Amino acid sequence: MDKNTVREALLDHAQSLLMTRGYNGFSYRDLSELVGVKTSSIHYYFPTKEDLALEAVNAYSADVMSSIYAIDSSASADKKLDRYTKLFGRIIGGGNQICLCGMLASDIESLPEKVRHAVQSFFKANENWLAKVLAEGEAQDTLDAGGKPEAAARVLYAAFQGSLLACRLFQTRTRLDEVANTVRR
Template sequence: MDTPASTSTRQQLLDYAQTLIRTRGSNGFSYRDLAEHVGVKTSSIHYYFPCKDDLLYEAVEAYSARALQAVRDIDTALPAREQLHAYLSLMESHACASNQEMCLGGMLAAEVGSLPERVRGALQGFFRAHEAWIARVLEAGATQGTLKFNGTPESAARAVFATIQGCLLVSRLFEAPPRLCEAISAIYVQSQPAGGTPAG
C-alpha cells in the first residue's frame, strides 16, 4: 500500500507527465525529464509506472476524469444554449492553459499511430464522452428551438468536438485565443434565443 509520501511522488510524476504530453507530445519526453523535475531516480519512476505505456495510460485516464468532471459540473438545469456556451467557455479557459499547452486528447490523437492499443482505447473514450455530452445538449437545444444544426445530434456533436480540437491547435500556432464560441456558431450550430433572432 502506498504511503502518503509515495502517493505524493506518484501524483507529481503523473501531473508533470500530463504537462509534458500537452507541450511536447508522448514522444517528446523521457523518464529522465520526469526524474529531474520531481527529484527522483529514473528507477523510482519504474516502480510506479513500469513502462512508458503505463504512464501514458494513467495520464490519459487522470486527465480525462478531471476534464469530464468539469463538463458534468455544468448545470443541467440551464437552457441547452447556455450549457453549450458554458462548455465552450470551459474549453477556452482550461483545455489550453497557455499558448504552449494543447488539450492532452488532441495532442495524443495526432500521435495515434505510435500509441499502444490500451492508450488508444482510453483516448477514444475521452473523445466519445465529450461527443455524447455535446449531442445531448444539441438534441435538447433543438427541442427548445434554440440550437439548429445539420444531420443528427450525434454527427453534429462529432463535428463540433473536431472543430474545438482544431481551433485549439490553430490558436497555439498563432498564439491567439481559441474563439470557440465564434467558430462553432459560424460553422456548425446556429444559436438563437427561444423565439428570437439568431445569435452567436
C-alpha cells in the same frame, strides 16, 4: 516527498508534457528532472511509459468529464454550450497546451493499444455529451444541429480540438470562442 506526492507530481508533469510535446516528445529522464527523482523511481510507480500515459489519460479524462457533467443540467442548451467552451478554454493554459487526448490522437499510430482506446473513449464521451446538448438546443430553438445532433456533435468536437491547435499556433483564444457560434441560431 511521500509516495503519493511523488506519484501525483509525476502524473501532473506527465500530463503537461503530453499536452505540450505528445507521447513521443518526452522521456522518463525529462520527467525525472522536473520532479527531482531518479528514473528508477519513476519505474517504481509506472513500470512502462504505457502505464504512465494510460494513467495520465484516465486521470485527465476523469477530471475533464467530471467538470462537464457538473454543468448545470437545468440550464438551457446554449448556456451549457457556453460553459463547455469555457472549460475547453481552461485547457489552453498559458497558451502552449492543447487537449491531452487531442495531442495523443495525433500520435495514434505510435500509441499502445490501451492508451489508444482510452483516447477514443474520451472523444466519444465528449461527442455523446455534445450530441445531447445539441438535441436539446434544437428542441429549444437555440442551437442548430441540422437535425443530426450526433453528426453535428462530431463536427463540433473536431472544431473544438482544431481550434486549440490554432489557438496555440497563433497565441490567441479567439478561434476557440468562434467555434460555439457556428451552431447558434
